[in-house]
Every structure is written in structure tokens, then in C-alpha cells.
Amino acid sequence: MNANEKEVVVLVGSGQIGQAIARRVGSGRHIVLADVNQGQAERAAAVLENTGFKTSTLAVDISSRSSILALIDHAKQFGAIKFLINAAGVSPSQASIETILKVDLYGTAVLLEEFGKVIEAGGSGIIISSQSGHRLGALSQEETDQLALTPTEELLDLPFLKTITDTLKAYQYSKRCNVLRVMAEATNWGKRGATVNSISPGIVITPLAKDELNGPRKDGYRKMLSLSPAGRAGTPDEIGDLAEFLMSHKGRFISGSDILIDGGTTASYWFGDLQYLKETH
Numbered sequence: 001m002n003a004n005e006k007e008v009v010v011l012v013g014s015g016q017i018g019q020a021i022a023r024r025v026g027s028g029r030h031i032v033l034a035d036v037n038q039g040q041a042e043r044a045a046a047v048l049e050n051t052g053f054k055t056s057t058l059a060v061d062i063s064s065r066s067s068i069l070a071l072i073d074h075a076k077q078f079g080a081i082k083f084l085i086n087a088a089g090v091s092p093s094q095a096s097i098e099t100i101l102k103v104d105l106y107g108t109a110v111l112l113e114e115f116g117k118v119i120e121a122g123g124s125g126i127i128i129s130s131q132s133g134h135r136l137g138a139l140s141q142e143e144t145d146q147l148a149l150t151p152t153e154e155l156l157d158l159p160f161l162k163t164i165t166d167t168l169k170a171y172q173y174s175k176r177c178n179v180l181r182v183m184a185e186a187t188n189w190g191k192r193g194a195t196v197n198s199i200s201p202g203i204v205i206t207p208l209a210k211d212e213l214n215g216p217r218k219d220g221y222r223k224m225l226s227l228s229p230a231g232r233a234g235t236p237d238e239i240g241d242l243a244e245f246l247m248s249h250k251g252r253f254i255s256g257s258d259i260l261i262d263g264g265t266t267a268s269y270w271f272g273d274l275q276y277l278k279e280t281h
Contacts, residue, residue: 016204112185
């Protein structure tokens with residue numbers, strides 16, 4: 001790397017969770033904030049710039065491979081890509097089945113594939129998945145293998161994805177796919193001396209979570225919080241702390257893994273007071 005170049009942190013999805021992670025790993029590095037909403041990226045960049053970080057912004061649609069490749073070209077202007085943080089996505093109350101699958105499932109798979117070709121040695125990637133992927137239940141080995149290994153341009157043609165009839169199921173499949181693609185890509189990232197992991201948060205207070213807490217499934221989500229072992233929602237900073245560990249020298253033996261951080265909600269869903277939700281979610 002040229003002595004005048006910085007290491008680069010690429011943040012895809014400039015919401016609160018992504019910003020919390022970028023603050024923890026971005027000191028002394030250039031932070032690229034990529035978002036489908038240019039204005040949101042610029043507002044997040046202004047907050048970071050006002051606290052001493054160096055940033056640039058780019059409008060990026062992760063459902064488009066060409067848009068992701070343009071992001072990589074943009075990031076390379078500032079130095080070697082050291083960290084990828086993917087916190088982009090849409091929730092079941094925000095988008096259609098088609099959009100959820102294109103953004104959360106396909107888009108994440110393309111990010112992992114393309115950034116795995118350019119990530120710097122000693123670098124790391126974090127994919128923000130969701131507790132919802134853990135509530136999908138067991139898949140057949142064939143479905144598991146297909147989600148993990150199908151070429152990215154064929155993913156959306158998988159027959160069992162085409163039978164999905166509600167947005168929550170599309171979201172759950174997408175988040176399960178995120179975890180499986182991270183596992184499948186970890187070997188390729190490892191060949192470049194980099195790690196990649198996913199984090200599956202529970203309900204963390206962000207604008208997206210507020211949409212769910214006030215959307216058509218609000219009663220179920222509010223019940224989750226009241227009956228979970230933690231008894232509360234999480235904060236973006238709690239996710240940021242975990243991501244910082246995984247991306248640091250202390251986390252170098254962790255790759256291809258998913259870390260569930262949900263206050264015990266999933267444990268309660270399968271084995272505790274929230275079992276009733278399995279009938280309706």
C-alpha cells in the first residue's frame with residue numbers, strides 16, 4: 001500500500017448499527033458510506049466528520065452487481081479495503097417479497113463474493129443478519145446446500161424461493177442465506193488472510209425496528225421483548241462492541257461464524273414462553 005493511502009472501511013447501509021460499527025473500526029481510516037439513499041449516507045457522514053473521521057459517500061443499490069462493483073472502484077481510490085460492514089437491508093414491513101429477496105438475499109451474496117476478491121490481508125467483513133434466520137426452522141440438506149453454494153446469479157431462481165407467499169418468510173430465508181453464504185465464503189476470504197462473520201441481532205432500536213414495532217406484526221414483536229430473558233430491546237452500540245471484537249486481532253480465529261445477539265429471544269422462542277409464536281410467525 002502506498003504510504004499516502006489510508007486503509008478503507010466500507011459501510012453498506014448507513015443506519016445506526018452500521019454507524020456504531022464504523023465508529024469502532026474507522027479511526028485513522030477512510031470510511032466509505034454507501035446507501036441506496038444518498039441523503040441518508042451524507043447525513044451519517046456529516047455526523048462522523050464532525051467527530052474526526054474522514055469519509056466519502058456513494059449511492060449504491062446492492063441488488064445490482066454493477067452498483068457493487070462501482071462501490072469497490074470508489075473505495076479503492078482511497079486505499080486498501082480493510083473492512084466491509086454490510087448493514088443494508090429491508091424488513092418485512094418495508095418491502096415486497098421480491099425486493100426483500102433481491103436486496104437481503106441476493107445483494108448480500110454478491111457483496112460477499114465481490115469484496116472477497118479485494119479484501120486486504122488482515123481484513124475482516126461483518127454481515128448484519130437477523131434473529132429471524134434462526135426462527136426459520138430446519139431446512140433440508142438440499143435446500144441448505146443450495147442457499148450456501150448456488151452461483152449468485154442463479155440464487156433467485158431456486159424453486160423453493162419462488163413459492164414464498166409472505167414477506168416475513170422471505171426475510172427469514174434471506175437471513176438464513178446470509179449466514180450460510182458467510183460460511184461458504186469464509187474459505188475464499190481466508191485465502192486472502194481475511195475473516196468474515198455474520199451477526200444476527202434481535203430487536204435493536206433503530207428506525208427499521210420501529211417500523212416493525214409499529215407495523216402489522218407489532219403485537220408479536222412487543223410480546224417478544226416482554227417475554228425475552230433480557231426483557232428489553234438491544235442498542236446499536238451493543239452490536240458495535242461485538243463487531244469490533246470480531247474484526248480486531250482478538251477475533252482472528254473466528255471466521256465463517258454467526259453470532260446470535262438477541263437478549264435470549266430465540267431461546268425463549270424455541271424452548272420458553274414464546275413458543276406460541278411458532279404457530280403465527
